[in-house]
Amino acid sequence: LMMDCARAELTECPWLVPVRTAAEARRAAAEGKRFTFLVVEGMEPVGDRLERIDQYAAWGVRLGMLTWNEENQLACGAGGDPDRGLTPLGREAVRRMQARGILPDVSHTSDRSFWDILKLAEGPVVASHSNCRALCPHTRNLTDAMIRALAEKGGIAGLNYYAAFLDTDPAHPEACRSTVERIAEHAAHYKQVGGIGVLALGSDFDGIDGHHQLETAADMPLLADALRKAGFTEDEVERIFWRNARDFFEHNL
Numbered sequence: 001l002m003m004d005c006a007r008a009e010l011t012e013c014p015w016l017v018p019v020r021t022a023a024e025a026r027r028a029a030a031e032g033k034r035f036t037f038l039v040v041e042g043m044e045p046v047g048d049r050l051e052r053i054d055q056y057a058a059w060g061v062r063l064g065m066l067t068w069n070e071e072n073q074l075a076c077g078a079g080g081d082p083d084r085g086l087t088p089l090g091r092e093a094v095r096r097m098q099a100r101g102i103l104p105d106v107s108h109t110s111d112r113s114f115w116d117i118l119k120l121a122e123g124p125v126v127a128s129h130s131n132c133r134a135l136c137p138h139t140r141n142l143t144d145a146m147i148r149a150l151a152e153k154g155g156i157a158g159l160n161y162y163a164a165f166l167d168t169d170p171a172h173p174e175a176c177r178s179t180v181e182r183i184a185e186h187a188a189h190y191k192q193v194g195g196i197g198v199l200a201l202g203s204d205f206d207g208i209d210g211h212h213q214l215e216t217a218a219d220m221p222l223l224a225d226a227l228r229k230a231g232f233t234e235d236e237v238e239r240i241f242w243r244n245a246r247d248f249f250e251h252n253l
Contacts, residue, residue: 003059006038020060020101022250037249039128042068042108048089050096057100062253063126064097065105066090066113069140076110078139085112086120094120103252106130106150107140107158107202114146124154124252129202131165132189138165144193151194156248158202159183159190159240161214165204178212180226187240188230196236200245 010018017028019035028035038061046052056064066086067077074090086094094104094117104121106114107130118125127150133141142150142157150157160166161183167176190199205216214223220241227237 010036018060020062020253022253025249025253037062037253039063039065039105040102041065041105042070043074043093044068044070044072046093047073050089050093053093053096053100053102057102061102063105063128064102065108065128066093066117068108071110075113075116077108077113078110080110082111082139084110085116091116091120098122101253110139111143111146114142115149118149118153121153124156124248125150126155126248127157127202129158129160129204131160131186132193134193135186135189136164136166136168140165147190147194147198151198154248154251155198156200156244157190157194157198158200158245159187160202160204161212162204162208163212178208178214180213180223181230183214183223184226184230184232187227187232191232191236196239197244199240200248201241 010016015033017033017035018038019025019028025035038059040056040061043064043066066075069077069079071077071080071084073087074093075086076084097104103124103126104117105126105128106117107127109117127142131141132147133143147157161178163176163178166178166182166186169175187199213219224237224241227240
């Protein structure tokens with residue numbers, strides 16, 4: 001049903017092309033169109049039927065998260081016990097994902113699941129929408145050790161605009177604020193720990209609410225200005241906004 005909904009929305013947006021490979025993305029760009037890769041956020045529906053991963057791949061899914069915060073038959077998520085990781089079935093799932101061209105995404109995993117996936121992964125891993133735990137101690141964010149490991153694997157991490165993942169009081173998210181200055185602080189920490197090459201944009205526009213400065217993509221110049229004021233060069237701003245992600249997918253899809 002969700003795939004049918006995605007197809008229907010894409011049909012309503014002829015300027016947006018779903019692509020499976022970097023070559024298809026280049027063709028879309030040459031035609032003046034925007035393009036998108038499909039992602040599965042939470043693989044609980046797989047259950048113990050790993051052949052369903054093949055169906056995701058056939059639909060064109062290129063990033064996959066084993067869990068959305070919960071613990072399921074494959075892995076423990078960020079909302080569960082941080083010391084619980086992948087199940088034996090989950091390990092098989094990661095291997096199958098990679099064999100089918102689906103990159104593992106660790107943004108919603110528990111700490112143990114993160115490390116299990118990093119150890120299993122034969123190539124780069126993505127944290128599509130997570131911030132820095134050193135600046136905001138939320139389980140959805142990455143520790144410095146995680147950032148370094150992700151960077152060493154050649155992976156990327158997308159900055160998240162959700163207030164509770166940016167501010168310092170996850171126990172009281174209603175008191176947190178999302179500002180471009182705070183996002184820039186997380187970007188600076190990512191750069192310090194993992195290097196500029198690890199940074200991308202994760203947004204989480206569909207999941208954020210409350211007090212945030214970036215309402216839509218039309219507000220992105222505000223973030224660019226904040227990054228410049230925080231000391232990022234124009235080249236680094238471009239890398240964060242699009243070039244790092246483009247290069248990552250060029251090399252891995």
